[in-house]
Amino acid sequence: MRSTRNAAFLAMLAACATTGAAAIEPAGAPGVRFEHGDWELACDNTRTCRAAGYHSTSGSDDDDAEAAGNGEPLPVSVLFTRKAGPNEAVRGEFQIGNPGGDQTTDQLPQRMTLAMTINGQAHGKVLIEQGKWTVDLAPAQTQALLSSLTRRSRIAWTDGTRTWRLSDKGAAAVLLKMDEFQGRLGTPGALARKGARDEKTVLPPLPAPVVVAAAVPRQDLVTWPKARLDALRAALKTQAEDCPVLTEPGESPNEIIVRRLSGGKLLASTLCWRGASNTGDAYWVINANPPYAPELVTSYGAGYDAGKIDGSQKGRGMGDCWAFEHWTWDGKRFVHTNLGNSGACNGIAPGGAWSLPTLVTNVRKPGA
Incomplete structure (x- = not known):
């Protein structure tokens, strides 16, 4: 771990x-x-x-x-x-x-x-x-x-x-x-x-770069029977080398969440790893029906909301330094739209001293 x-x-x-x-x-x-x-x-x-x-x-x-x-x-x-x-x-x-x-x-x-x-x-x-x-x-x-x-x-x-x-x-x-x-x-x-x-x-x-965010359903959660989730879990394991919670022997099966995106695609996510101050979720874009053909977006996810995956992680327990990262759904794929950190772990401020990005984009809403 x-x-x-x-x-x-x-x-x-x-x-x-x-x-x-x-x-x-x-x-x-x-x-x-x-x-x-x-x-x-x-x-x-x-x-x-x-x-x-x-x-x-x-x-x-x-x-x-x-x-x-x-x-x-x-x-x-x-x-x-x-x-x-x-x-x-x-x-x-x-x-x-x-x-x-x-x-x-x-x-x-x-x-x-x-x-x-x-x-x-x-x-x-x-x-x-x-x-x-x-x-x-x-x-x-x-x-x-x-x-x-x-x-x-x-x-x-x-x-x-x-x-x-x-x-x-x-x-x-x-x-x-x-x-x-x-x-x-x-x-x-x-x-x-x-x-x-x-x-x-x-x-x-x-x-x-300009990224146009695609609209996703407000009611996006999908309910699948256990047998179908088990089949999806097996497919995800083939694309989860960096997810010990999902793949290592002895780990209890963790919940898999499936959400609707657009264009006939779904988003599957599950706990990937645990650390001292953070946990990381993995996110895959999948087909709505078998073969699911999962495509990994990240194994460092921290949350999802309305077509945006958040990958923020603490640098240490006191929370004075963070790495941040975001991906935005454009209707076909999740585009990397933000990457950086808040500066060194030097006790300057809660959440970090500054915003020091290395990747910035102009994300626009549909029709904007």
Whole structure:
């Protein structure tokens, strides 16, 4: 039986794209992920890139001595988002850790003004309110951060009592990969390796694929007799190598749910695996009558509603990081319409700090 932390979540992260230089050729390839130090990069199939950095996870720097009372640095994260194309600006966002429950954020003032410093130099302030833990950085603050992160820097936000420190470890490599993916290396707009090459040579944005969702019956559940479900179970086992609950000896027969789709097709689903923090359902498109000819959509399903399969999974029990994935029925098949994760498991926020997709689509309703 698989471990959710080491299998479900990590397998979904790996599916986003392969880490490293090979994954970003050609630059218009569908998505890339790259991680280095305390920073990570996710670029999607439209060539929009998002780079997220966090507090130090090593805890070895004197710069990270300010802690939450347990010897750990106060959790903080910054997100840079940049669309593809010449002369595109970078948007910066700032978020302090707010993991929920009985945490240090409960003891913070209703409003805090945090002074931003880089190597001891002031770079303006940000206003944080209870329950509004994420704020936009001013363009000048974003630019100051980008300039400092290509070299060794001490970056902090403080209210005079508490200090949140952003790690610079891995930032230069991540920003370089962002430039490379978007074709900005050697241009004036590059973040890590500027040059005189014309901005017009920067790769343009790509349109998000359009997927038209097909209508499915509202009353979609199908009731079959046991003998027919047993025959379907036997057919599903031939397409279920990754489903120990369905295939391993000694497992009790689990419920198989059959739903109507459209075009004479049905959707069959059943529990596939169990983990420490998640379970995964398998979903197959089948014929309405034998031979059922099951076609597996995913073995990492978490739910289904009106033609959409959800594949969201926790990265760990506390729920501060998630992988997300969706498929949409277009009348003939389930199209992969969304893929990504919420960022590293660093205790930033319930549900994760950010949305870092590597696959995005424009899903339209029938007739829209």
